[in-house]
Amino acid sequence: AAATLHWLESWLAHDMAYRLLAEMRIALFAKLERLAPAYLLRRRSGDLVALATQDVETVEYFYAHTVAPAFVAIVIPASVLTLLAWAAWPLALVLLPFLAWAGLTPVFARSKIDRLGSRARAALGQLGAHLTETIQGLAELAAFQATGRRRAVFLADIEAYQQQRSALLDDLSRQSAALEIATGLGGLAVALTGAVLAANGWFAPQWLPLLVLVSVAAFMPVAEIGQVARQLADTIASTRRLHVVEAETEPVTDGDLPVPANPQVRLESVSFAYPGRSAPALDRVSFAVRPGSTVALVGASGAGKSTVANLLLRFWDPQQGVITLGGVDLRRLRLADLRSHIALVAQDTYLFNDTLEANIRLAGRDVSDADVRRALDRAALSDFVDRLPDGLATRVGERGVQLSGGQRQRVAIARAFLKDAPILIMDEATSHLDTISEQQIRTALGELMKQRTSIIIAHRLSTIQNADTILVMDGGRVIEAGSHAELLAARGAYARLVAHQSGGLAA
Incomplete structure (x- = not known):
């Protein structure tokens, strides 16, 4: 039953996500059609190609992989805290700060992660634009023996993207480490507190291993939220890049009159x-x-x-x-x-x-x-x-x-x-x-x-x-x-x- 429900959830989520992605690409093309050619003077065509392919594709993760994990990340920890409170309320009280630490760390780091993600997506768009233009202009580059200079600029763009991406991944790695620490300390706190409570007759000692395992398991859906938060850094950056185009003022608006016959x-x-x-x-x-x-x-x-x-x-x-x-x-x-x-x-x-x-x-x-x-x-x-x-x-x-x-x-x-x-x-x-x-x-x-x-x-x-x-x-x-x-x-x-x-x- 669990496998069937998981398959159904995955199928529905991905079906919805790719339908929405198709609509987003159609809407983006329609907007570019209304903006062209004026807007194209200010944007590199390779960057717009990256926008319509990579950036739209990145948004898929939010639609297909966010709703269910967010629901589970609330239900499971709440159920575990309820179980611990039923067994011995001090256990729930001891675990709660560590769960809050694990769950809120990605939230508090959101602004910095979003900023780093936006820079990384912009650098990737620059890289794609440079590559597209290089391929289109290979004949001229070869004729003027400029491939070496072009390669040097390309390598500089790659290095800039690597630096932006590394800064993002360093920050995300610190979040992952904080989650692991919270999980370990939370489980240890429940084990020590539970041992004291069991010794004082709050519950039978044979329940302690189960309660510790359940407490550690409560961090798994929270960790999934952390993974979603990490992916959201790319998703939000891509969404902002798409919004820049969507919010662009259209230089020409449509009228409603037909062209007169034989006009001057x-x-x-x-x-x-x-x-x-x-x-x-x-x-x-x-x-x-x-x-x-x-x-x-x-x-x-x-x-x-x-x-x-x-x-x-x-x-x-x-x-x-x-x-x-x-x-x-x-x-x-x-x-x-x-x-x-x-x-x-x-x-x-x-x-x-x-x-x-x-x-x-x-x-x-x-x-x-x-x-x-x-x-x-x-x-x-x-x-x-x-x-x-x-x-x-x-x-x-x-x-x-x-x-x-x-x-x-x-x-x-x-x-x-x-x-x-x-x-x-x-x-x-x-x-x-x-x-x-x-x-x-x-x-x-x-x-x-x-x-x-x-x-x-x-x-x-x-x-x-x-x-x-x-x-x-x-x-x-x-x-x-x-x-x-x-x-x-x-x-x-x-x-x-x-x-x-x-x-x-x-x-």
């Missing part, structure tokens, strides 16, 4: 600075993009061009000014609806370690195979896919390492064709393409842009000469605006950029 994009005196930076990425920027027209943003790196795309997708909200779509503030629109209306072709395309088809279908899971093939044709990827032994089933490797930079960018363009959104943002969409591929794709992109509101971000000015309006940005501001011909005639910043690039090409 408008920025009105928009200013924005990235977290931790004093200089604004955008400084009182205003412009409008008529439905179906094309606006190009040009300028040096850091001028604020890509920030416009980030704000349109509401990865962040501006600190000042307003961005509207069809006259409605972006903050009032449903995020899912807003992002479904925008197709982004970024300069650096992230590919998951999945098949080529799965990476392309990221833009639309419910599209047909014919739609995928059409997107491949338009992105000049069909010939490449047809040459692959496994075709679209080919795995692209982590971050798409099996593909060239140009091929990864064509996957991004295929995604844009597949998404077929009314607003198109192209952030250096052809920067990684060779001349032949660029010529192939530029025609297709021109066709795609004809019926869409398009915002083109470009360094190479040859790609944007046919834009309806060209905005020249510098230091987060729009310093010139007009068509290609108008800006050339003005002989300002744009004309200097064109002359500089033409001179570079001629050289």
